[in-house]
Amino acid sequence: MERIKVAELFAGVGGFRLGLENTNSKVFDVTWANQWEPSRKVQHAFECYSHHFNTGQHVNIDINNVSDKEMADTNIDMIVGGFPCQDYSVARSLSGELGIQGKKGVLFWQIIRFIQNTFPKFLLLENVDRLLKSPSSQRGRDFSVMLSTLNELGYDIEWRVINAADYGNSQRRRRVFIFGYKRDLSYGKLLQNKELEDIIYESGLYAKAFPIEKEPYKNRVSYTEIPKDIVEVSEDFSFTYFNSGVMRNGEVCTIDTKPILEEPTPLKDILETEVDEKYYLDNSKIEKFNYLRGPKKIKRTSKTGHEYYFSEGGMSETDSLELPARTMLTSEGSINRSTHFLKDNVGYRILTPVEAERLNGFPDNWTNTMNDRMRYFCMGNALVIPLITRIANQIEEIVSISDDSYSQLELF
Ligand SMILES: C[S@@+](CC[C@H](N)C(=O)[O-])C[C@H]1O[C@@H](n2cnc3c(N)ncnc32)[C@H](O)[C@@H]1O
The missing domain is CATH 3.90.120.10 (DNA Methylase, subunit A, domain 2)
Structure with missing residues (x-):
């Protein structure tokens, strides 16, 4: 299988990388990593990261100061990162143009800039589950801005809030994991014909990595369409996102799902x-x-x-x-x-x-x-590493559906 070149953003002490390096087929290769702790003279996390990993390029500067060229030169296939939950609102520029430049200093926009410079096949992002509800004055606005932006860039998205202890781990740590893939990949094409609910329950990445009950909790299932204009989303749009969901071509389905619990570790x-x-x-x-x-x-x-x-x-x-x-x-x-x-x-x-x-x-x-x-x-x-390995094992499955096998599937 071809190696998947990965950029690890907000790398900390390398939780994503450790998770990716532990998969069944070992296809992930973190070739570029960025970590910078604002306002600290001693860069503890970066030093730890560089101490353990000796391949790839490790960059210890504020991501805001990484140039477009440097990003483009990474030539990666996948971006991973756990980034802070901030205010993602956007305002129309004075000239009235639509751009996807949000507020300065908001790190989500640096992820977007990285995507615009590299157009990777896959994205895997992690955040606190509050992201789905923020801000409290306009529920779901920030996540909608995120979905709208990624939709415009050609990505479909699956997300799931996972409590690590529900799937056998020793910590009750609840985080949202956001998986994005270019919609023109074989995987995206295969999912085009599926019902959105089916992607959440059966055929999507999280359904396979973290099994759930096939019934929604309290009948909570919602659909919406994300407007294309992110300024409109930012100003007027609000929506209740549940713990599981999918966005395909801007169409969203979200379901409150229940995990099939695995014995936690005390x-x-x-x-x-x-x-x-x-x-x-x-x-x-x-x-x-x-x-x-x-x-x-x-x-x-x-x-x-x-x-x-x-x-x-x-x-x-x-x-x-x-x-x-x-x-x-x-x-x-x-x-x-x-x-x-x-x-x-x-x-x-x-x-x-x-x-x-x-x-x-x-x-x-x-x-x-x-x-x-x-x-x-x-x-x-940091994050709970075995969760990343489970997700990454599914990405390896996805990668094994090559474009050739997809066209074969279409033929027969
Ligand atoms: C939530 S932590 C991610 C931890 C990581 N997943 C791990 O396993 O250790 C976010 C990281 O982003 C880093 N960070 C914050 N602002 C940054 C910036 N402007 N540029 C680069 N890194 C930044 C922080 O120092 C922190 O290590």
């Missing part, structure tokens, strides 16, 4: 057996965690002088070792309510950096090129 299964004492907590830290996790009702005063009560419910005393872990955030290295707090047979402690890596499916000590605090930070940013 937290206890990924814990280290020998844990350095520095990860165990003294009484003052234990008390702090107890307070943070406990129920509260606190009187506060707003900026305008208005008094109100802030309240939050209690959490379990410690994280259950029998369940998958909660979502790891970039703040995992500090004491706060979302940080994991465990009790093992020695005492109360936090996760070790190696356990944080295991929750995402990274090899042990992958990030030991940096200090602990940064290791937790990078894992809070």
Whole structure:
């Protein structure tokens, strides 16, 4: 099978690359990667990435400063990347022209610029699931801007919100995965004749990689057509996107689907057996965690002088070792309510950096090129690698439907 040359954008410590390199047929070759942590002198994630991977070009500059030529010269077949959820709105330019240049500094538009310079066959993007609903004042606007833009560039899209623990992993981490393919590829042509619902339930990439029940949750199925004018989309369009969906030629079908659950891995299964004492907590830290996790009702005063009560419910005393872990955030290295707090047979402690890596499916000590605090930070940013491998195995299946076999299919 021909190699698929990949550009890894917003590469972090290489979660996508590790997932792609672990597939059945090993066709993915990351030949160009970009990672730059804004406003940091020491580029921890980039250093870690370059330490582990020694093929391809690794670029440590702000993606906004990568030139069109440099992008075009990559000559890649696929773009992958986990990018921030920002405001994707667009305004008509004063001259009235339609362009697909959004706000400056919004990184999604850099992905679009990369696509315009390379027109890869495939895209695989990852984001927080909130992207489907943003902004709250105009539900679904940002995702619609994204779909409209990709539609205009000739891509069809499948998306799915996946909670890693639902498919056997040790972390409850819910993210939206967006798969795009040029509509003139064999795969796109094959799906032309399918019902959109069939793509979601049966024949699409996610249906194969992550099986779901064939019934929608609470009958939630919706259709819409995305306007071609992205300014119109940005100004007026809103729509409720469910966790699964497909866009073909601007026609959208979205369904609230239920996963066919696979046995999750409990937290206890990924814990280290020998844990350095520095990860165990003294009484003052234990008390702090107890307070943070406990129920509260606190009187506060707003900026305008208005008094109100802030309240939050209690959490379990410690994280259950029998369940998958909660979502790891970039703040995992500090004491706060979302940080994991465990009790093992020695005492109360936090996760070790190696356990944080295991929750995402990274090899042990992958990030030991940096200090602990940064290791937790990078894992809070990263993704659950086995999910990428499952998706990438399906992309390999798609690639194996060559144009020749497609024309054969048409002939017979
Ligand atoms: C959500 S993380 C992706 C993590 C990655 N998937 C991994 O497995 O480690 C986004 C990454 O984009 C990087 N980033 C943010 N702004 C950037 C920019 N302007 N140019 C290049 N990279 C940027 C951040 O430093 C961060 O590592």
